[in-house]
Amino acid sequence: MMEEKTIKTKGIYEGKIINLRVDTIKLPDGREATREIIEHPGGVAVLPVDADGNVYLVRQYRKPIEHALLEAPAGKLCKGEEHLSCGIRELKEETGLTAGSITYLGFVFPSPGYSNEVIHLYLARQLSHGQQNTDSDEFVDIEVYHIDDVIKMCQSGEITDAKTVAAVFRAKAVI
Numbered sequence: 001m002m003e004e005k006t007i008k009t010k011g012i013y014e015g016k017i018i019n020l021r022v023d024t025i026k027l028p029d030g031r032e033a034t035r036e037i038i039e040h041p042g043g044v045a046v047l048p049v050d051a052d053g054n055v056y057l058v059r060q061y062r063k064p065i066e067h068a069l070l071e072a073p074a075g076k077l078c079k080g081e082e083h084l085s086c087g088i089r090e091l092k093e094e095t096g097l098t099a100g101s102i103t104y105l106g107f108v109f110p111s112p113g114y115s116n117e118v119i120h121l122y123l124a125r126q127l128s129h130g131q132q133n134t135d136s137d138e139f140v141d142i143e144v145y146h147i148d149d150v151i152k153m154c155q156s157g158e159i160t161d162a163k164t165v166a167a168v169f170r171a172k173a174v175i
Contacts, residue, residue, distance in 0.1 A: 002028055004035070017041075017076060040117035044087040045074035045163040047105075047171045048097050048124040053147045056095050056127075057164070058140040070143065070153070071161040072168075073097075074119070083120040091124055093133050094140055100126025105170040110162050119163045123171040147172065 004025040013020040019039040027033055048056040061068045075090035077083060084102070091097050105121035134140055145153070147168075153159040154168050 038115040042077045042118040044083050044120045045072040045167050046087045046091045046122045046124050047072045047167040050127050054144050055150045057143050058094050060140045069161045072164040087122045096130040096132040098128045099124035108166045121167045
């Protein structure tokens with residue numbers, strides 16, 4: 001079986017969003033190696049699609065890549081928070097939308113080579129509009145595109161955010 005056994009763990013950094021640790025592991029062939037691991041509480045992405053097939057996305061500047069990305073509304077899980085509750089909260093905060101119907105689309109591991117982050121995906125339907133209420137340090141613009149155009153944008157590389165691409169293709173399978 002291809003499994004790596006942890007021999008020891010050393011905490012390197014504890015932050016507000018992530019922690020960093022270095023694990024010494026035993027490889028399947030018996031040799032030792034190290035793994036740098038980012039611990040993340042996980043998150044949720046919600047793809048809101050209205051009755052006409054319009055998708056509500058947010059454009060947000062992402063400092064790590066020094067670029068604004070077009071993404072599904074999403075956010076980090078708070079300690080002890082259920083992912084459905086997080087998705088409902090983030091959808092309302094980032095877009096002002098509430099959903100009369102929300103469907104779980106599964107989850108993805110965005111970067112399992114160095115992080116334990118899990119992102120849960122939802123499709124939101126039967127949308128009602130309300131007031132956007134972003135965090136004080138969060139600046140997002142809402143953009144609306146037809147689902148067919150969003151699929152083309154994912155295929156062409158115009159949309160490059162992994163959680164959004166996954167949510168779009170999983171949602172299309174059930175719409």
